[in-house]
Amino acid sequence: MSEQTTVNDVPVPVPVLDSDGFLAGMAGDVSAYYEEIRAIGDVVFEPQTGAYLVSSHDLVRQMAKGDGTDFNPTSVYDERFRPMGLDREEYEAVYGCKRYPITIGGQEHKMQHRWWTQALSVRVLASWANDYIRPVAHSQIDRFIDAGHAELRADYADRVGPRVIAAILGLPWDDDELIAELVDIGDAQVEFMTYTGVAAPPEVVERATRRIAEGRQLLLPYVRERESGEGTDFISLVWRDAKQIFGEDFDYTELDVAAIAQASAAAGTDTTSATTASGLYLLLNNPGLADRLRAMGPEGIQVFVEEALRLQGPVQFLARRALRDVELGDVTIPDGSLVLAMMTAANRDPRHYGCPVDIDMDRERPRDHFAFYGGPRVCPGQGLARIQLEHIFGAILERIDDLRLDATKPAPEYKGFGARRWTPLHATFGARVA
Numbered sequence: 001m002s003e004q005t006t007v008n009d010v011p012v013p014v015p016v017l018d019s020d021g022f023l024a025g026m027a028g029d030v031s032a033y034y035e036e037i038r039a040i041g042d043v044v045f046e047p048q049t050g051a052y053l054v055s056s057h058d059l060v061r062q063m064a065k066g067d068g069t070d071f072n073p074t075s076v077y078d079e080r081f082r083p084m085g086l087d088r089e090e091y092e093a094v095y096g097c098k099r100y101p102i103t104i105g106g107q108e109h110k111m112q113h114r115w116w117t118q119a120l121s122v123r124v125l126a127s128w129a130n131d132y133i134r135p136v137a138h139s140q141i142d143r144f145i146d147a148g149h150a151e152l153r154a155d156y157a158d159r160v161g162p163r164v165i166a167a168i169l170g171l172p173w174d175d176d177e178l179i180a181e182l183v184d185i186g187d188a189q190v191e192f193m194t195y196t197g198v199a200a201p202p203e204v205v206e207r208a209t210r211r212i213a214e215g216r217q218l219l220l221p222y223v224r225e226r227e228s229g230e231g232t233d234f235i236s237l238v239w240r241d242a243k244q245i246f247g248e249d250f251d252y253t254e255l256d257v258a259a260i261a262q263a264s265a266a267a268g269t270d271t272t273s274a275t276t277a278s279g280l281y282l283l284l285n286n287p288g289l290a291d292r293l294r295a296m297g298p299e300g301i302q303v304f305v306e307e308a309l310r311l312q313g314p315v316q317f318l319a320r321r322a323l324r325d326v327e328l329g330d331v332t333i334p335d336g337s338l339v340l341a342m343m344t345a346a347n348r349d350p351r352h353y354g355c356p357v358d359i360d361m362d363r364e365r366p367r368d369h370f371a372f373y374g375g376p377r378v379c380p381g382q383g384l385a386r387i388q389l390e391h392i393f394g395a396i397l398e399r400i401d402d403l404r405l406d407a408t409k410p411a412p413e414y415k416g417f418g419a420r421r422w423t424p425l426h427a428t429f430g431a432r433v434a
């Protein structure tokens, strides 16, 4: 920690992190970086990003609850702090919909968020699990099971995530070209969102605007097909409940419906693929865990999913702007400050969790973590994500035995900025006899 109390002559009310910088910290062994932050304080100032980093469980919870009053995501349009340095028109053009979920706040956001949560009901999720998730997961295992070895990130995690969400949208999930296109469009969006809180380079803005618009066009034929709203897929639900999603006063078009479908593909693809890869890594590195999960049955897999999310959730931090002076612990964060909720650091806070860095299948409240954040902007796809992951890992446990890292191949590394995951995952295994 540096002794300074000012940065560029601006007084900073908390300890200043004097490391190689946020980008270097997040590029390397994040666990070490998180402990470095924690050792200095629950709230520290990071000069490279000009942001306050919040790493304690209690303060991240307070931040999440304060969304909309104390803080706003940097993705919500605000004249004071233009997202990615864009004016409103340019920013809205990137997402092509004035009611795109991550860009709206206030009543519009509340209404739409409520819709997501209610529409993805337990009954709907159970039918999607049966009709879409399970068949996709098993079809991907069929492709490699007889070989006895695979690179499970490319051969399973990266294939199953986008195909599951495509199936739920009602798209032909076995169309490899379509899936590759959707993944690339999602990547363009994630790249753009990486510039949260700072000005994005024009070529990044241009690519995101163009590719997200192409994503809407790609989805348009499926959107038109479902206009009756009578199907059981996600796009049909959007048509059916469009007034609830967009508001009575909003004259929505088929392109707005396509934008919500595109948003769900973007939000639910890489996050699921990354969590799948990280969960597989945990299985590969904890001998005996797969057998224990099989013995515990579906409840065991549910707890395992939560532990994978807690320890290695793909979204490691979120960026917020303080909407006023905000008291966090014993410091006052000045109005307008950029604040990063360091969720994975908070998920390992030793003051909150016993054996914080280990998998604990007996945790009393396994869902008590911030992989989906919390408060009014908590991920509304969390129920869907959970059921996807349960079936994605369930299929592996059902079909595969004796899963081991292939020591003759390159070892996995923990990589990625937008969505972090372990890669590559070279593994050997046997097929389980039914």
Ligand code: HEM
Pocket (backbone or CB within 6 Å): 073, 101, 102, 109, 113, 116, 263, 264, 265, 267, 268, 269, 271, 272, 275, 313, 314, 315, 318, 319, 371, 372, 373, 376, 377, 378, 379, 380, 381, 382, 384, 385
């Ligand atoms: C493991 C998988 C997933 C993880 C870890 C995850 C995580 C998150 C997080 C941390 C946020 C909060 C972002 C913020 O406020 O800045 C979020 C928001 C969101 N997520 Fe997820 N998510 C996952 C899967 C999904 C799925 C499957 C869907 C839907 C198909 C989805 C839809 C959304 C939407 C629409 C938002 C924006 C909500 C809002 O601003 O109110 N997510 N997600």
